[in-house]
Amino acid sequence: MTGFDSNRPLRLGIVGCGAITRAAHLPVIVADPRVRVTAFCDRDRRNASLTARESGVDAELVADVGELAGKVDAALVAVPPRFHAPVAIELMRMGIDVLCEKPIAITVADGERMAEVARETGRILAVALMMRFFPHNRWLADLVEDGEIGAVREVLVEDGAPLDWAMASNSYFDRKATGGGVLFDTGVHLLDRVLWLFGDLHDIACEDDAFGEGFESNARLTGNLDMGGRKVPASFEFSWSHRLRRSIRVVGERGTLEAATSNPKILTLHRMARQGPMEMQIVCASHWDSHSHYRAQLDDFIEAVGERRAPIVTAESALKALAVIETAYARRRPMAQPWLARRQVPA
Amino acid sequence: MRTARILVTGATGFIGSRLCELLSLEYRLPYRALVRDFARATRIARLGAELVAGDLADVASLAQALEGCDAVVNLAHGDDRGARKQTRNLVEACTRAGVRRLVHISSMAVHGPAPAAPVLTEANAPIRRWREAYSDAKAAGEAVVVDAGRRGALETVVLRPTIVYGPYSFFVTPIVHDARAGYISLIDGGRGVCNAVYVDDVCEAILAALDRDDAVGEAFLVNGDCRITWRDFITTFAGLVEGDKRIHDHALDEIAAHWKRQRPRLRDNFGATLRLAASPEFHAQLGTIPLLGRTIRGTKELAGRLVSPERKLALKSRLQRRSIAVHRPRPPTPLIPSEGRVVREAYRSWVANDHAKARLRWRPAHSFEEGAKRTADWLRFARLI
Numbered sequence: 001m002t003g004f005d006s007n008r009p010l011r012l013g014i015v016g017c018g019a020i021t022r023a024a025h026l027p028v029i030v031a032d033p034r035v036r037v038t039a040f041c042d043r044d045r046r047n048a049s050l051t052a053r054e055s056g057v058d059a060e061l062v063a064d065v066g067e068l069a070g071k072v073d074a075a076l077v078a079v080p081p082r083f084h085a086p087v088a089i090e091l092m093r094m095g096i097d098v099l100c101e102k103p104i105a106i107t108v109a110d111g112e113r114m115a116e117v118a119r120e121t122g123r124i125l126a127v128a129l130m131m132r133f134f135p136h137n138r139w140l141a142d143l144v145e146d147g148e149i150g151a152v153r154e155v156l157v158e159d160g161a162p163l164d165w166a167m168a169s170n171s172y173f174d175r176k177a178t179g180g181g182v183l184f185d186t187g188v189h190l191l192d193r194v195l196w197l198f199g200d201l202h203d204i205a206c207e208d209d210a211f212g213e214g215f216e217s218n219a220r221l222t223g224n225l226d227m228g229g230r231k232v233p234a235s236f237e238f239s240w241s242h243r244l245r246r247s248i249r250v251v252g253e254r255g256t257l258e259a260a261t262s263n264p265k266i267l268t269l270h271r272m273a274r275q276g277p278m279e280m281q282i283v284c285a286s287h288w289d290s291h292s293h294y295r296a297q298l299d300d301f302i303e304a305v306g307e308r309r310a311p312i313v314t315a316e317s318a319l320k321a322l323a324v325i326e327t328a329y330a331r332r333r334p335m336a337q338p339w340l341a342r343r344q345v346p347a
Numbered sequence: 348m349r350t351a352r353i354l355v356t357g358a359t360g361f362i363g364s365r366l367c368e369l370l371s372l373e374y375r376l377p378y379r380a381l382v383r384d385f386a387r388a389t390r391i392a393r394l395g396a397e398l399v400a401g402d403l404a405d406v407a408s409l410a411q412a413l414e415g416c417d418a419v420v421n422l423a424h425g426d427d428r429g430a431r432k433q434t435r436n437l438v439e440a441c442t443r444a445g446v447r448r449l450v451h452i453s454s455m456a457v458h459g460p461a462p463a464a465p466v467l468t469e470a471n472a473p474i475r476r477w478r479e480a481y482s483d484a485k486a487a488g489e490a491v492v493v494d495a496g497r498r499g500a501l502e503t504v505v506l507r508p509t510i511v512y513g514p515y516s517f518f519v520t521p522i523v524h525d526a527r528a529g530y531i532s533l534i535d536g537g538r539g540v541c542n543a544v545y546v547d548d549v550c551e552a553i554l555a556a557l558d559r560d561d562a563v564g565e566a567f568l569v570n571g572d573c574r575i576t577w578r579d580f581i582t583t584f585a586g587l588v589e590g591d592k593r594i595h596d597h598a599l600d601e602i603a604a605h606w607k608r609q610r611p612r613l614r615d616n617f618g619a620t621l622r623l624a625a626s627p628e629f630h631a632q633l634g635t636i637p638l639l640g641r642t643i644r645g646t647k648e649l650a651g652r653l654v655s656p657e658r659k660l661a662l663k664s665r666l667q668r669r670s671i672a673v674h675r676p677r678p679p680t681p682l683i684p685s686e687g688r689v690v691r692e693a694y695r696s697w698v699a700n701d702h703a704k705a706r707l708r709w710r711p712a713h714s715f716e717e718g719a720k721r722t723a724d725w726l727r728f729a730r731l732i
Binding site: 162163164165167169170172173181182209210211212213214215216217218240241242243244336337338339340341342343344345 | 372374384385389392400513514547551712713721724725728729731
């Protein structure tokens with residue numbers, strides 16, 4: 001829609017009416033007067049009608065992406081990851097701008113093809129890595145760069161909680177639908193932010209708890225970040241089975257800066273003071289709720305579509321995390337789980 | 348028998364997940380895992396095994412899941428009220444699908460919360476209805492299976508495990524959470540008998556029940572070999588947590604007094620009162636402890652009078668909702684133990700495993716010390732200790 005008229009609402013199609021669409025995207029979309037949902041698309045018609053009913057939006061229900069031609073200006077793609085590339089490409093070729101769920105695709109090659117089609121067709125392709133919009137991100141990068149904690153020694157990233165997600169289907173554990181387990185699904189958010197804020201990761205090594213074609217529920221990834229020309233060791237731990245710290249910690253000579261996922265408007269500075277350990281909370285935004293990053297993401301997408309400018313999360317930038325994940329999977333080694341071996345009664 | 352393919356129901360549960368791990372990694376037998384809620388399937392999804400969506404309440408899903416299976420391990424326990432119907436669905440689906448053997452995992456709870464014999468055996472402990480939801484549901488499910496076996500519809504083996512512990516056990520993690528908060532909680536000095544069996548040993552019994560033809564038609568109590576008390580069990584796992592801990596010993600009269608206080612203050616304690624009345628594994632045991640018995644009966648009647656049957660059902664399903672035990676944050680001060688815990692830890696009988704040893708040719712491979720050590724390995728992995 002190069003001739004997008006800013007006076008009329010953007011006609012939005014929702015492609016994939018699963019849990020993430022209903023819980024995260026639609027509440028902010030429905031509340032925004034600049035967009036109007038004109039179609040719900042899902043291969044399972046029950047999902048589409050349930051989503052329409054729940055959101056109170058009166059829009060056309062379609063089963064095939066092809067039916068969206070001429071009916072929408074832009075689309076949210078929230079189908080299982082394996083279908084991101086074919087669906088987004090089909091939409092862009094139909095002249096439709098795309099906000100695509102993360103991870104951008106299941107392989108770097110697929111993601112590159114998407115980026116290429118976006119360039120060819122002049123479409124906007126944004127990736128829904130909504131943690132990029134956390135207010136504390138910029139503060140973290142700036143304070144590190146300003147030397148607030150001195151020379152950086154290491155970066156520690158952890159995100160773990162029991163998977164507790166009202167899944168609308170079994171696509172999480174189906175190789176026909178997705179590309180990996182916790183590293184692919186949860187890890188991509190944290191990896192993306194670290195790479196975006198601090199540069200590329202080298203010397204990647206990875207261990208996880210999966211077997212054969214299984215999906216890992218625990219993964220540990222290590223590497224070196226290239227920060228201001230210096231190698232800084234980084235470690236990333238992700239779990240679907242137990243609680244981990246859920247933050248990015250940058251450990252420096254004079255303190256640690258921590259950005260906790262649970263509180264995106266705060267950055268915490270840990271430092272040893274004369275009195276003992278000190279914690280200083282840096283307020284990076286006055287208000288932030290669980291929908292705020294989805295709202296910011298939608299704002300950016302609407303503006304990018306209207307102004308024909310690049311979105312904050314471009315396909316090219318989102319591909320960096322996927323490339324790390326692909327390398328990590330290729331190098332994965334088994335994680336120690338000593339309680340797993342069978343112990344038999346001696347004969 | 349040599350199995351072609353096994354269907355595991357209840358595969359995302361504590362025993363089911365461990366059985367799937369052993370089937371995939373050690374026994375190397377072909378199987379399919381029936382999954383009702385995929386959000387709980389992270390542990391078995393690691394294995395790359397076949398996961399199939401289904402539910403014991405959904406007959407069509409069972410028919411599909413059973414295709415090509417000649418054996419079933421039934422570890423599912425949905426809600427107490429539906430147990431009989433759901434087990435019947437499974438048995439009928441198995442019969443239609445030509446399944447040869449069904450290994451049904453029941454529970455020692457079918458013998459009630461407080462058997463009279465000091466040593467409980469399959470022969471000396473009756474199965475009755477105890478007017479207690481969990482025990483009765485387990486007994487009803489077992490009866491459906493035994494009946495099908497007697498009719499010759501299929502080969503059945505019933506296993507009745509005792510207190511099953513190991514990685515992910517909801518008997519272990521609350522102890523560790525308490526210890527991290529600085530205390531150890533015991534009931535009546537922890538002198539109750541803890542019939543602890545390590546989860547892998549239960550899985551080995553399941554494997555034997557699938558394998559051994561002379562097990563058909565039998566029911567087996569599956570217990571470990573170590574005679575320990577709840578004090579031993581609790582202090583062992585609490586001891587894995589560093590730092591000082593205070594022991595809170597909840598005397599039975601303290602528990603009774605607490606529940607008594609709950610009674611009159613309807614507004615404030617309505618939830619607690621209802622929870623008491625809705626508790627799944629409860630009342631009969633408390634009848635054997637005179638002081639508590641009176642309090643509980645009174646509370647149950649009181650709640651019964653105040654709430655309509657429909658509302659009671661709604662509340663029951665809400666209050667009994669099972670959640671992943673590992674991760675529930677615990678408040679910093681010791682609570683009065685739950686009804687279920689009191690029942691468990693006031694138990695006085697040792698459960699024999701001789702029949703299983705003789706007929707299944709099975710023996711627990713883990714002493715309590717060894718089982719606890721392997722559980723500790725997992726607790727470290729899960730960052731709980």
